[in-house]
Amino acid sequence: MEQPAGGRRPRLVSSLALGQRAWEVTLEWERGLLSWRDPQPPRGNCFVPASEIIAVEETEIEKQCSSGKWQKMAKPHAFTVYYVKRAQKHRWQCNEVTFWCVDEQLCNQWIQALKELLELQKSRPKQLLVYINPYGGKQQGKRIYEQKVAPLFSLASISTDVVITEHANHAKDNLFEVNIYKYDGIVCVGGDGMFSEVMHGLIGRIQKDSGIDQNNPKAPLVQCNIRIGIIPAGSTDCVCYATVGVTDPVTSALHIIVGDSQPLDVSSIHHNNTFLKYSVSLLGYGFYGDILKDSEKKRWMGTIRYDFSGFKTFLSHHYYEGTVSFLPAKHTLGSPRDKKRCRTGCYICRQSKQQPEEQQKNYGLEHNGDDWKVIKGKFLAINAVNMSCACPRSPKGLSPAAHLADGSIDLILVRKCSRFNFLRYLVRHTNQDDQFDFTFVEVYRIKKFQFTSKHLEDSDSGVKDVGKKRFGQFCRDHPACCCNLSNSIWNCDGETLDSSAIEVRVHCQLMKLFARGIEENSNDEAIYNQSTVEQLL
Ligand SMILES: Nc1ncnc2c1ncn2[C@@H]1O[C@H](COP(=O)(O)OP(=O)(O)OP(=O)(O)O)[C@@H](O)[C@H]1O
Numbered sequence: 001m002e003q004p005a006g007g008r009r010p011r012l013v014s015s016l017a018l019g020q021r022a023w024e025v026t027l028e029w030e031r032g033l034l035s036w037r038d039p040q041p042p043r044g045n046c047f048v049p050a051s052e053i054i055a056v057e058e059t060e061i062e063k064q065c066s067s068g069k070w071q072k073m074a075k076p077h078a079f080t081v082y083y084v085k086r087a088q089k090h091r092w093q094c095n096e097v098t099f100w101c102v103d104e105q106l107c108n109q110w111i112q113a114l115k116e117l118l119e120l121q122k123s124r125p126k127q128l129l130v131y132i133n134p135y136g137g138k139q140q141g142k143r144i145y146e147q148k149v150a151p152l153f154s155l156a157s158i159s160t161d162v163v164i165t166e167h168a169n170h171a172k173d174n175l176f177e178v179n180i181y182k183y184d185g186i187v188c189v190g191g192d193g194m195f196s197e198v199m200h201g202l203i204g205r206i207q208k209d210s211g212i213d214q215n216n217p218k219a220p221l222v223q224c225n226i227r228i229g230i231i232p233a234g235s236t237d238c239v240c241y242a243t244v245g246v247t248d249p250v251t252s253a254l255h256i257i258v259g260d261s262q263p264l265d266v267s268s269i270h271h272n273n274t275f276l277k278y279s280v281s282l283l284g285y286g287f288y289g290d291i292l293k294d295s296e297k298k299r300w301m302g303t304i305r306y307d308f309s310g311f312k313t314f315l316s317h318h319y320y321e322g323t324v325s326f327l328p329a330k331h332t333l334g335s336p337r338d339k340k341r342c343r344t345g346c347y348i349c350r351q352s353k354q355q356p357e358e359q360q361k362n363y364g365l366e367h368n369g370d371d372w373k374v375i376k377g378k379f380l381a382i383n384a385v386n387m388s389c390a391c392p393r394s395p396k397g398l399s400p401a402a403h404l405a406d407g408s409i410d411l412i413l414v415r416k417c418s419r420f421n422f423l424r425y426l427v428r429h430t431n432q433d434d435q436f437d438f439t440f441v442e443v444y445r446i447k448k449f450q451f452t453s454k455h456l457e458d459s460d461s462g463v464k465d466v467g468k469k470r471f472g473q474f475c476r477d478h479p480a481c482c483c484n485l486s487n488s489i490w491n492c493d494g495e496t497l498d499s500s501a502i503e504v505r506v507h508c509q510l511m512k513l514f515a516r517g518i519e520e521n522s523n524d525e526a527i528y529n530q531s532t533v534e535q536l537l
């Protein structure tokens with residue numbers, strides 16, 4: 001073993017066996033790096049940063065070594081290191097490597113040193129509160145948690161309190177009752193709806209404990225430092241996909257274990273000084289609202305309900321008249337037309353970190369009325385997204401350059417156009433072409449917006465059209481024109497809103513997830529990946 005240099009913790013270097021060959025194993029305290037090198041050609045070399053070690057355990061390998069010539073050797077002592085391995089397409093796996101030697105003291109020294117290194121990883125959760133929706137997605141939430149996630153949490157010595165929900169809002173209500181402060185994080189097993197429920201419970205609880213009235217649309221909300229982890233088991237799992245890059249329960253569990261932290265913008269939605277909901281992914285009126293309205297009746301179909309309702313809604317081709325007023329985001333660095341995407345360690349999001357404090361300082365100082373832009377029109381869709389909304393159906397999302405934590409919303413207005421053009425727009429959700437490069441599509445990066453449907457404007461201003469009411473939904477004068485005299489509804493992260501007139505405001509980095517954003521070219525650049533490291537050295 002090497003001697004201490006300048007009072008620093010010594011590097012631990014030993015010759016340990018891996019399989020049947022001796023490897024040079026090194027633990028560098030300063031760099032927090034475990035590596036093992038095969039001294040014989042072809043000289044394989046592997047690195048694992050301490051931040052990606054999941055656990056270290058003493059291992060019994062007597063049985064493995066009880067055949068052939070090894071039988072005559074002294075009893076081997078072994079330990080196994082479990083660590084993150086990057087696989088294809090942002091997927092993480094739990095890999096393991098077992099080292100052994102005949103010197104019991106040396107083996108214990110290694111176990112002790114690695115455990116101490118793990119203790120230094122301060123952002124890792126020790127105690128989690130887990131909510132499982134047994135009915136989300138393909139109704140596999142409980143099985144996914146028990147078979148894929150719980151064993152990893154237990155390996156990483158994380159203790160859990162698990163609640164299997166019995167009804168909608170069970171998790172939300174529970175979060176107002178339990179002592180949330182004893183947990184290092186909340187985990188939800190389910191889809192976007194389940195995540196939304198847990199988020200509402202947690203943000204609502206923090207505001208309540210801080211004496212903030214959520215009904216006040218101007219209230220500066222208190223940031224929520226208890227992280228939420230999402231184990232995807234829903235139908236769309238957009239929040240998971242857009243913050244991790246894949247919907248895979250093991251990958252998400254590993255991001256929780258290593259204690260990742262990804263701040264997230266949250267929009268608050270009000271109507272007439274009444275709080276309606278928070279949104280983190282899609283707030284959509286028209287097309288996405290109508291899909292949701294139709295698909296809720298088809299929950300029994302499971303995850304394919306969205307495909308059926310999507311097709312039906314596309315064919316119906318309804319547009320809606322209304323007024324959108326919005327406050328452009330003046331001081332943000334990016335634009336929705338950027339080619340550069342929000343990725344792990346995003347510069348734009350880091351620069352926006354100061355915003356929460358700034359927002360607090362400016363609380364009460366209203367923006368100049370002239371800054372607001374007003375657009376009246378006929379829209380097939382109004383989509384306000386806080387993040388890209390990438391999901392397996394649309395791998396780059398509805399606004400590919402949107403940021404997770406820059407304190408802005410991308411507002412996408414799709415004006416009335418032909419069915420064919422709308423189809424061209426939708427197809428671009430799924431391929432590499434620019435979905436904003438159409439004359440009927442506009443996109444703005446904004447801080448706040450309001451929407452009122454023409455329907456409501458007319459009734460507010462006292463315009464009464466008995467015909468409209470009596471003949472219901474469709475335009476009496478132009479049956480083929482697809483204009484819809486009734487309102488659409490707002491799809492708020494997959495849940496419906498009770499009002500079509502809304503006021504929306506974004507709260508920069510209001511909450512945090514156990515995630516790190518999507519890693520840039522994760523597998524190509526996986527420098528810690530066993531197979532690729534060899535080529536680097
Ligand atoms: N035990 C339960 N019984 C019925 N509904 C529940 C229960 N637990 C949670 N819910 C509700 O079910 C709704 C949908 O759940 P979830 O988001 O997990 O699945 P999903 O709708 O299939 O997926 P996605 O939201 O990704 O499309 C949530 O809004 C949640 O409030």
Ligand SMILES: CCCCCCCCCCCCC/C=C/[C@@H](O)[C@H](CO)NC(=O)CCCCC
Pocket residue numbers: 191192193235236237238281282288291292306307310389391393394398426427429430491492493494495
């Ligand atoms: C001919 C090819 C056309 C293909 C078009 C595919 C378009 C897919 C875009 C999907 C965008 C999802 C945005 C995320 C919304 C979530 O907050 C929400 C809750 O889970 N999901 C839906 O509302 C469910 C929305 C489902 C829409 C189908």
Ligand SMILES: [Ca+2]
Pocket residue numbers: 265385386387402403404405406407408409
């Ligand atoms: Ca954002």
